[in-house]
Amino acid sequence: MSVNRSLYKMAKGKEAKKLDTSTEEKIKEAARAVFHKKGYAATRTRDIAAEAGINLALLNYYFRSKEKLFDIIMLETVFGFMQNMAMVLNDEKSSLEEKVELIASNYIDLLTKEPNIPIFMLSEIRNNAGGLLEKLPIRQLVMNSIFFKQHQEAVAKGKIVEPSPMHFLMNLLSLVIFPFIAQPLLQGISGLHETQFNKLMQERKKLIPVWVKAIMKSK
Amino acid sequence: MSVNRSLYKMAKGKEAKKLDTSTEEKIKEAARAVFHKKGYAATRTRDIAAEAGINLALLNYYFRSKEKLFDIIMLETVFGFMQNMAMVLNDEKSSLEEKVELIASNYIDLLTKEPNIPIFMLSEIRNNAGGLLEKLPIRQLVMNSIFFKQHQEAVAKGKIVEPSPMHFLMNLLSLVIFPFIAQPLLQGISGLHETQFNKLMQERKKLIPVWVKAIMKSK
DNA sequence: TTATATTTTAATCATTTGATTAAAATATTT
DNA sequence: AAATATTTTAATCAAATGATTAAAATATAA
Numbered sequence: 191m192s193v194n195r196s197l198y199k200m201a202k203g204k205e206a207k208k209l210d211t212s213t214e215e216k217i218k219e220a221a222r223a224v225f226h227k228k229g230y231a232a233t234r235t236r237d238i239a240a241e242a243g244i245n246l247a248l249l250n251y252y253f254r255s256k257e258k259l260f261d262i263i264m265l266e267t268v269f270g271f272m273q274n275m276a277m278v279l280n281d282e283k284s285s286l287e288e289k290v291e292l293i294a295s296n297y298i299d300l301l302t303k304e305p306n307i308p309i310f311m312l313s314e315i316r317n318n319a320g321g322l323l324e325k326l327p328i329r330q331l332v333m334n335s336i337f338f339k340q341h342q343e344a345v346a347k348g349k350i351v352e353p354s355p356m357h358f359l360m361n362l363l364s365l366v367i368f369p370f371i372a373q374p375l376l377q378g379i380s381g382l383h384e385t386q387f388n389k390l391m392q393e394r395k396k397l398i399p400v401w402v403k404a405i406m407k408s409k
Numbered sequence: 410m411s412v413n414r415s416l417y418k419m420a421k422g423k424e425a426k427k428l429d430t431s432t433e434e435k436i437k438e439a440a441r442a443v444f445h446k447k448g449y450a451a452t453r454t455r456d457i458a459a460e461a462g463i464n465l466a467l468l469n470y471y472f473r474s475k476e477k478l479f480d481i482i483m484l485e486t487v488f489g490f491m492q493n494m495a496m497v498l499n500d501e502k503s504s505l506e507e508k509v510e511l512i513a514s515n516y517i518d519l520l521t522k523e524p525n526i527p528i529f530m531l532s533e534i535r536n537n538a539g540g541l542l543e544k545l546p547i548r549q550l551v552m553n554s555i556f557f558k559q560h561q562e563a564v565a566k567g568k569i570v571e572p573s574p575m576h577f578l579m580n581l582l583s584l585v586i587f588p589f590i591a592q593p594l595l596q597g598i599s600g601l602h603e604t605q606f607n608k609l610m611q612e613r614k615k616l617i618p619v620w621v622k623a624i625m626k627s628k
Numbered sequence: 629t630t631a632t633a634t635t636t637t638a639a640t641c642a643t644t645t646g647a648t649t650a651a652a653a654t655a656t657t658t
Numbered sequence: 659a660a661a662t663a664t665t666t667t668a669a670t671c672a673a674a675t676g677a678t679t680a681a682a683a684t685a686t687a688a
Binding site for chain 2: 228229230231232306309311312313315316317318323324328329332333352354356357359360361363364365367368369371372374375376378379380381382390393394397400401403404405407408409
Binding site: 432466467 | 665666667668669
């Protein structure tokens with residue numbers, strides 16, 4: 191009857207391609223858009239249904255409840271955000287400096303397309319949405335990364351002055367992510383329009399690695 | 410009858426001191442706490458009433474509606490946040506570097522006490538809460554400030570390499586504010602507890618001015 | 629084609645939630 | 659103290675909102 195359609199369909203496997211445009215996927219896409227824009231509390235399931243072009247009952251038929259649908263979207267969002275980070279942080283080939291370049295470049299491109307993701311994730315994490323933080327192994331991911339080892343080495347060799355890897359990580363993430371979180375305010379202050387704002391962000395792809403390097407050496 | 414009590418009481422003036430502990434002020438304090446923590450959409454007027462230790466009807470008697478109460482809190486929050494900034498940015502006496510030190514120091518202290526303020530403000534501004542951005546003269550405040558003139562001079566004299574004042578402002582705000590926005594995530598990553606996190610933030614009071622200086626000179 | 633399973637809808641329910649009302653309690657003025 | 663004004667409450671309303679149900683429409687299998 192009301193068994194999770196998702197699991198059923200996934201089991202078929204073969205149809206996976208078709209399902210990308212299926213009703214279920216349509217609902218998820220709509221849910222993603224609305225949740226990202228408004229957050230959990232301000233989102234009405236009716237808005238998701240309307241955005242997906244389906245009946246409200248269908249949403250509950252496929253996902254049982256607003257909360258379950260949200261948990262799926264939240265998990266996918268955090269995963270999507272983290273997996274790129276995980277790849278870069280643990281890449282054997284690249285140097286620390288190259289990793290900084292990659293993170294700046296990848297995330298500025300991602301956030302230019304999806305500027306709501308950071309404030310969505312950080313707001314919901316603050317509300318402890320689904321105790322997600324405790325469930326995911328984010329800690330090990332970052333702390334055991336090659337990125338961190340490289341930072342440690344650079345500190346040992348005296349190439350980086352400030353020894354705390356947290357300051358290093360905070361600075362990188364701050365410079366990349368914050369402008370997108372504050373985008374409406376910053377556009378209000380500057381009078382810049384979206385296109386011009388995005389151009390500023392593109393400049394930061396090159397600037398942030400230079401700045402981070404300067405920060406590392408400064409004392 | 411249901412005339413705004415606030416205006417009435419303010420007119421008396423003499424009682425202003427007493428009113429700080431009045432019912433109206435108690436409701437506002439509770440509203441501030443709950444709105445800052447949960448945001449407009451997730452806040453229940455009943456929660457505010459409970460937090461204030463009063464009846465729900467009383468909230469509507471004093472403030473007419475959730476939205477009106479919110480608008481007051483939002484305005485006061487933004488004002489409280491901006492006025493310090495305005496003071497520093499337009500101080501005649503201080504140099505650009507001293508302004509950076511002041512902003513870092515003042516806001517790290519403020520946000521250590523009230524870490525929810527940035528994500529609250531920026532979330533609600535993103536929802537265009539009350540079209541607040543258009544109403545407030547934030548643009549002139551920042552763009553016509555002495556801070557900006559000093560930045561311009563420094564660029565002209567070649568003391569600052571990157572000419573865009575927006576990058577400069579973004580970098581400063583990013584380094585100061587972002588860690589508080591991402592605090593739960595960062596604590597999850599690092600395993601640090603609140604006290605240790607706050608110690609890191611205190612370190613940044615001294616570090617950020619050094620880093621900003623390094624950024625300015627880097628090319 | 630008929631029968632069965634799946635998908636979708638319209639209508640409705642139950643709860644939550646912002647707001648109101650009329651009356652009670654308290655304070656203030658005369 | 660009596661009269662009046664102010665503050666607070668309990669009870670209730672109305673709209674919004676998440677969820678369910680039974681039936682209709684559509685697809686799939688026999």
